[in-house]
Amino acid sequence: MSTSYSGPLPPGSVIGILGGGQLGRMTALAAAGFGYRCHVFTPEADAPATQVCAQTTIADWDDAEALAQFAAACDVVTYEFENIPAAAAALVGRHAILRPDVRVLAICQDRITEKTFLGRIGVPTTRWRAAGDPDALARGVAETGLPAVLKSARLGYDGKGQVALVPGIDLAAAWAETVATGMASAGQPAIVEAWVEFALEISVIVARSAGGDIAAYVPVENQHENHVLRRTIAPAAITQALAAKAEWLAKAIAEALELVGVLAVEMFVGGDGALLVNELAPRPHNSGHWTIDGCAVSQFEQCVRAVAGLPLGPTRRHADAVMENLLGDEIARWPELVADPEVQLHLYGKNEARPGRKMGHFTRLRPCR
Template sequence: MTPLPPGSTIGILGGGQLGRMLAAAAARLGFDVAVLDPEPDCPASRVCARHLLADYDDPAALEALAGVCSVVTVEFENVPASALEILLAHGAPVAPGPRALSTAQDRVEEKTFLNAAGAPTVDFRPASTEQEAADAAAALGGRVLIKTRRDGYDGKGQAWAASAQDAAGVFRSLGSRPVIVEAPAAFRRELSIIAARSWDGAMAAFPLAENRHQDGILRRSSAPARVEPARAREAEDISRKVLAALDYVGVIGIELFELQDGGLLVNEIAPRVHNSGHWTQDGTTVDQFEQHIRAIAGWPLGAVDARARVEMENLLGEDVLQWPAIVAEPNARLHLYGKREARAGRKMGHVNRVFPLKV
């Protein structure tokens, strides 16, 4: 792609907090942003040049978006892949492409793709009936994690089965929908890597982050993670394989398990900017949001070296009421999403606590 000049319009499907931060990064680089989102008061609508109020699969809205944008991206992976096909049919470049979304939207397809690309995962089986779920659990050793194949996020749509006998009941509790049955991973910690690829195939990866989850929701990320150089190289190699296999353009988040023996398994991919990459806003010269805009706009990728150590904490629900104390901390940078209502478990913002980088 010929680099887009400042003043071009970038489209974003999705107007949540990630869309808001992408729009802010694009505006700082001189781009206008058009957001398509079905919520009339979505967070991104208040920081963009234009808000198209419509469903993601609305043909007329997608045609209108294609007509005003030089490139269109997504803020979350559950946008229908068919929406990107419609945009492409109207001549709008899209990044990432529909294959990345459709792969990430189905957990069986995702893990099948990862294994084919040379990115190892836990062993798994698909199941569409109670008996198939029980048989899969038995084949994988009894204790398994069962997840709906589609539509799960932040710990939703998944549950543990203690044995093959319990698997049928778990299958029913998840709505008797098609599932993936996963063997447990004997991991010592959860890591993630945020990587980017441009239209010409150039790639860059930020340092790894170490992540802590609670009730399936990311609570804290610390970066750069303290890892052996060999682990960092292994994670970067995984990101290169995934990005190349998808012919991906933009930023991707790849969640990893570090095993007891030090090896890495891929848990899942997120074809978008990622919560565990928020530390880059205050820890690197070019953060993940600007990096994504650079990549999809055909600009050179930015520097990814850490210039500070950052501890990122998500503010969930009424955690956001702590903002007066947070802004009084000398090393804290507060990032709020402009959401009107604080609900339990809802991501309202995050705080980056910044410390000197130890050499």
């Protein structure tokens, strides 16, 4: 349990996972394949990851003693979502190796620090301005123009904490609406972004090892409905030159972050073929689920390899894939899907099928184009 250990973790070692959702669950399943034991920290009893882990700590993010004990019991700790309170992550980082580093988490958990970082390393994004109060929002919109979108800088996911700003909109009301989501408030930062008329959305999942090796998966197309990922098509139907550029951008970002782990880079492809980076997620990502069935090494195994100090595995795909999420009630389709010989079905062990909740996913494979 040294905080400076960086060699490969032997089988039997303990990987800590902050967060108990499906990403942690699938990471733990991959870790088990190398004989690792996972210890999940989550405030939620019976969370998806806890059902497949050797150990769990059920405690709140502000429970310093539970966090310290958890960290001391792990050989390395990673996280499966980026909205962990920074203080909790920093505390864990004092007692264990945290991968990706707490610095990476800090950059990626705030849309303003994230876009500032991307600008500093020369990665293109849409025009944006910080909009921490109605006046700043009005000044910001003067720069971005309309349409635009107002987003809470922190805690948003699946479109939560976002309000569309159309021409003629009452900005004060839009501000109040964002505040009403509970994810922004006076003093809690928000951001206004110019709306992008994208041709399609793509993402690249990139991994970087403790030794600095980098590997990326092929860019995929992501189709959203109501701001939630509906399906991922692998590979994205884009030119080879654009795919190479997207991969290059993702690798440059991972390098600049000195990432150890996996990172999803969401991008917009403009009508003119220009690439704009939308957001970063320093963890496995919904758009990488197809890699479980379509690639030699999945994003989850790759994450385990990186955080455990192992060499990265090959990212090549043996099939093209279409991955679809099962949201809310759609979970009722499971008997039909599990009987379909063309489908690989993955369910997350969630009891309550709330509307829009990610209950599972399924992947159809096709021979590579």
